[in-house]
Amino acid sequence: MSQMTGRCLCEAVTFTAEEVQTHHHACHCGMCRRWMGTAMMGVACKSVRFAGEDHIRIYESSDWAQRGFCDLCGTSLFYLFKATGQHFMSRGVFDDQTPFRLVGEIYVDHQPPDYAFAGDLSRMTEAEFLAQFEKSE
Ligand SMILES: [Zn+2]
Ligand SMILES: [Zn+2]
Numbered sequence: 160m161s162q163m164t165g166r167c168l169c170e171a172v173t174f175t176a177e178e179v180q181t182h183h184h185a186c187h188c189g190m191c192r193r194w195m196g197t198a199m200m201g202v203a204c205k206s207v208r209f210a211g212e213d214h215i216r217i218y219e220s221s222d223w224a225q226r227g228f229c230d231l232c233g234t235s236l237f238y239l240f241k242a243t244g245q246h247f248m249s250r251g252v253f254d255d256q257t258p259f260r261l262v263g264e265i266y267v268d269h270q271p272p273d274y275a276f277a278g279d280l281s282r283m284t285e286a287e288f289l290a291q292f293e294k295s296e
Contacts, residue, residue, distance in 0.1 A: 165253040167234035171214040174236075176248055178205035181258045183250060187270040188285070190220055194235055198270070200261065201238050201247030 191199035263281035
């Protein structure tokens with residue numbers, strides 16, 4: 160999808176994202192779970208233009224990534240991969256949810272046992288997910 164808009168809960172932060180990859184994964188890792196309250200559905204975007212950027216706070220969640228949230232309402236806005244500067248916007252902050260399609264899950268070995276997403280999804284453990292990057296390097 161070429162261009163999509165979104166906002167945080169209190170609307171202090173709004174954004175326009177370009178070249179949104181509407182087919183996305185859910186991450187069950189412990190960091191995403193704590194940060195989102197449940198699995199994170201991060202949507203890769205080529206670029207993101209924000210308004211109300213003063214209200215975005217950055218948390219350095221690891222050596223390789225930052226997480227951005229609204230300092231007024233606490234909405235989890237994005238995961239930013241530092242090496243490429245690419246934003247993975249939280250799916251839930253987009254205004255239009257209809258273009259999205261959940262196609263897979265990662266870190267399934269960290270998933271709590273009592274809930275599961277429906278559908279025919281690809282499923283990767285932490286080790287399987289990380290092995291992808293070792294191969295491509
Ligand atoms: Zn807000
Ligand atoms: Zn995660």
